[in-house]
């Protein structure tokens with residue numbers, strides 16, 4: 442479905458993260474005009490544009506999906522912050538190592554690209570200066586392991602927090618989303634994707650079964666998100 446992903450996801454700005462929360466946290470911890478923020482797996486650049494507009498910081502966003510990178514540039518242009526936002530296509534598994542000295546680094550709803558939470562923070566902390574901030578939007582297991590691609594690396598809450606702090610960094614804040622919040626977001630997400638899928642299938646009947654399979658996979662993932670895992674966002678400060 443990759444060539445059609447931007448069409449199926451056209452109704453969404455952030456793809457699973459909360460730009461308002463990130464802006465609030467970074468603003469309260471000193472990110473403003475002149476600060477440099479790195480957004481790894483930036484999607485359509487929605488968070489980057491909100492941060493540049495709200496805080497006046499500059500943001501570098503990197504994402505592997507070229508249509509999203511193009512959309513990020515368009516959004517920055519329309520939002521009047523093209524001078525503060527730079528979007529680049531690239532694989533963050535190799536690109537992150539080239540980025541250093543940022544005031545903050547974001548890793549929002551990207552999944553297990555670097556492994557578990559400890560490995561993720563290990564990558565982010567090399568991108569920021571000592572004292573720099575890191576925001577990780579991820580999840581942890583509630584009662585049992587989950588059999589679904591991408592979720593096999595999830596740990597329980599205690600182990601997740603221990604791994605996040607395993608490099609000696611400070612966890613400054615944690616936001617846990619309630620089940621009701623997850624359900625509301627999933628209902629909205631699912632309804633829009635199904636509607637876009639119907640329109641695409643009407644135009645390209647040959648894709649109908651692939652679209653149905655994609656929608657079913659999304660539905661199963663929503664079920665897991667609501668039943669088996671806790672969505673969470675953490676703000677950390679690099680120590681040392």
Ligand SMILES: C[S@@+](CC[C@H](N)C(=O)[O-])C[C@H]1O[C@@H](n2cnc3c(N)ncnc32)[C@H](O)[C@@H]1O
Pocket residue numbers: 454455456457458459481482483484485486487488503504505506509531532533534548549550551554
């Ligand atoms: C669920 S979206 C979240 C996007 C954005 N962080 C947000 O909150 O709106 C995950 C993004 O990670 C990107 N991604 C996943 N693996 C990647 C990789 N290895 N290199 C670059 N981008 C990657 C995908 O292309 C996608 O845009």
